[in-house]
Amino acid sequence: MNEEQRLHSQQAKQSSSKEKDYSKYFxxxxxxxxxxxxxxxGKEEISYHKDFAIPEEFxxxxxxxxxYIRTYGCQMNEHDTEVMAGIFMGLGYEPTEVPEEADAILLxxxxxxENAENKxxxxxxxxxxxxxxxxxxxxxxxGCMSQEESVVNKILKSYPFVDMIFGTHNIHRLPNILxxxxxxxxxxxEVWSKEGDVIENLPRVRxxxxxxxxxxxxxxxxxxxxxxxxxxxxxERSRRPEEIIHEVRQxxxxxxxxxxxLGQNVNAYGKDFDDLEYGLGDLMDDLRSxxxxxxxxxxxxxxxxxxxxxxxxxxxxxxxxxIHLPVQSGSSDILKIMARKYTREQFLELVGKIKRAIPDVxxxxxxxxxxxxxxxxxxxxxxxxxxxxxxxxxxxxxxxxREGTPAARMKDNVPMEVxxxxxxxxxxxxxxxxxxxxxxxxxxxxxxxxxxxxxxxxEVLAGYTRxxxxxxxxxxxxxxxxxxxVKVTNTKTWSLDGEMVGYALSxx
Ligand code: 5AD
Ligand code: SF4
Numbered sequence: 001m002n003e004e005q006r007l008h009s010q011q012a013k014q015s016s017s018k019e020k021d022y023s024k025y026f027x028x029x030x031x032x033x034x035x036x037x038x039x040x041x042g043k044e045e046i047s048y049h050k051d052f053a054i055p056e057e058f059x060x061x062x063x064x065x066x067x068y069i070r071t072y073g074c075q076m077n078e079h080d081t082e083v084m085a086g087i088f089m090g091l092g093y094e095p096t097e098v099p100e101e102a103d104a105i106l107l108x109x110x111x112x113x114e115n116a117e118n119k120x121x122x123x124x125x126x127x128x129x130x131x132x133x134x135x136x137x138x139x140x141x142x143g144c145m146s147q148e149e150s151v152v153n154k155i156l157k158s159y160p161f162v163d164m165i166f167g168t169h170n171i172h173r174l175p176n177i178l179x180x181x182x183x184x185x186x187x188x189x190e191v192w193s194k195e196g197d198v199i200e201n202l203p204r205v206r207x208x209x210x211x212x213x214x215x216x217x218x219x220x221x222x223x224x225x226x227x228x229x230x231x232x233x234x235x236e237r238s239r240r241p242e243e244i245i246h247e248v249r250q251x252x253x254x255x256x257x258x259x260x261x262l263g264q265n266v267n268a269y270g271k272d273f274d275d276l277e278y279g280l281g282d283l284m285d286d287l288r289s290x291x292x293x294x295x296x297x298x299x300x301x302x303x304x305x306x307x308x309x310x311x312x313x314x315x316x317x318x319x320x321x322x323i324h325l326p327v328q329s330g331s332s333d334i335l336k337i338m339a340r341k342y343t344r345e346q347f348l349e350l351v352g353k354i355k356r357a358i359p360d361v362x363x364x365x366x367x368x369x370x371x372x373x374x375x376x377x378x379x380x381x382x383x384x385x386x387x388x389x390x391x392x393x394x395x396x397x398x399x400x401x402r403e404g405t406p407a408a409r410m411k412d413n414v415p416m417e418v419x420x421x422x423x424x425x426x427x428x429x430x431x432x433x434x435x436x437x438x439x440x441x442x443x444x445x446x447x448x449x450x451x452x453x454x455x456x457x458x459e460v461l462a463g464y465t466r467x468x469x470x471x472x473x474x475x476x477x478x479x480x481x482x483x484x485x486v487k488v489t490n491t492k493t494w495s496l497d498g499e500m501v502g503y504a505l506s507x508x
Pocket of ligand 2 (some may be wrong): 220221222223224228229230264265321
């Protein structure tokens with residue numbers, strides 16, 4: 001670790017954030033978002049609300065109206081959109097895919113990197129003309145960006161035609177927020193710094209009928225120094241196992257074939273229960289007995305990946321042999337200033353344990369290049385770790401400073417061209433390993449969950465293996481939604497081609 005990094009390692013521990021004065025904007029008595037508040041993680045009680053219902057006074061609010069939601073970012077956001085769509089429909093709105101037809105438009109935003117935010121501001125610019133043409137149109141910004149002080153400020157200043165801003169902790173309040181926006185001229189801002197509630201019984205309009213998402217927990221307490229999520233999504237809080245198991249059973253009964261358990265750090269599942277010793281391993285073990293073909297989870301943190309979970313995953317059945325395990329960097333020094341709380345050696349040890357227990361496991365990862373002051377040697381350590389683990393593929397990113405996070409205050413001596421060049425080198429390695437991983441399937445028969453026609457060629461069907469490989473093949477329409485067996489005839493960098501040889505009961 002160089003001097004600069006040693007200093008940052010200390011600074012990362014003593015973060016403080018300057019508060020801006022919002023009071024003049026909040027005549028509507030709503031609580032402003034505050035990073036300072038978000039960082040105060042206490043042992044406050046988690047309240048469970050089981051009784052969500054659309055308030056009667058708002059029933060029919062959307063009669064004859066249409067809604068459109070554009071979703072940015074991760075699966076958690078996609079799933080929140082399903083909930084908001086459920087609420088809209090409960091209010092009598094109809095969905096539309098065409099923004100011009102909509103009476104209410106929501107942008108469900110992502111704050112993870114600057115370019116994600118820029119896309120949203122660009123879209124707001126485009127939507128301005130719709131507001132001018134259709135004064136009755138309600139335009140809202142929700143999701144992670146709304147939880148950021150700087151974003152709320154920017155919208156107030158530069159996008160005053162936005163009607164409502166609400167955050168990630170209060171999507172259940174959508175009926176009230178819409179009502180408020182219809183009633184008043186000023187922008188309605190309802191962003192809670194307070195989190196800590198788990199709301200059950202939320203309505204959902206799921207996007208598909210083959211694969212479903214199931215939240216198992218909300219928030220993140222890890223506070224990696226580069227990451228905005230602990231601020232925008234609040235503290236870790238788990239749903240009760242019985243609620244999750246019930247939801248998965250229902251999805252199975254409705255014919256869903258695959259579920260993905262969602263959480264920002266699913267390995268911390270259950271750590272917030274004070275009346276129950278029950279973790280992700282226990283949950284996966286319980287889900288094994290449900291008659292649904294595939295169960296996966298996203299996203300894990302190496303730190304909390306315990307032996308019991310590995311033991312349970314090794315039992316396979318409907319638990320797939322694919323684990324997405326973000327490493328972020330292969331350098332212990334960089335991992336330290338990222339506050340990841342593991343070293344390169346500990347990560348490799350964990351990988352060794354997983355591979356011994358599940359020899360055919362497929363590992364994929366997330367990597368950030370160009371973290372402040374990352375040296376060439378440290379970057380090379382990431383490259384060598386990638387080779388040593390033999391990841392099948394990775395999502396790779398250039399570090400993007402996020403206001404209010406400790407890393408954003410670190411000075412950075414790595415020029416952008418160097419960061420870009422490192423990303424290119426890493427991506428070349430990722431491609432090489434991806435092709436190598438695909439080649440392993442040459443001539444094999446794989447189980448494919450068929451999702452529909454291929455996006456690129458309507459003549460062929462497309463689906464995924466248990467290990468998340470895209471497979472394109474000729475097959476009958478009736479195969480959509482089914483598990484089929486496909487013989488792989490050709491391998492590419494990102495997909496496999498094959499011929500359907502039959503239906504799979506299941507390869508468990
Ligand atoms: N800059 C770049 N990438 C980031 N990620 C999270 N925060 C940042 C950031 N500030 C990446 C991490 C994480 C993934 C979801 O996004 O790799 O695992
Ligand atoms: Fe962000 Fe994931 Fe770290 Fe949580 S564990 S702070 S979501 S990178």
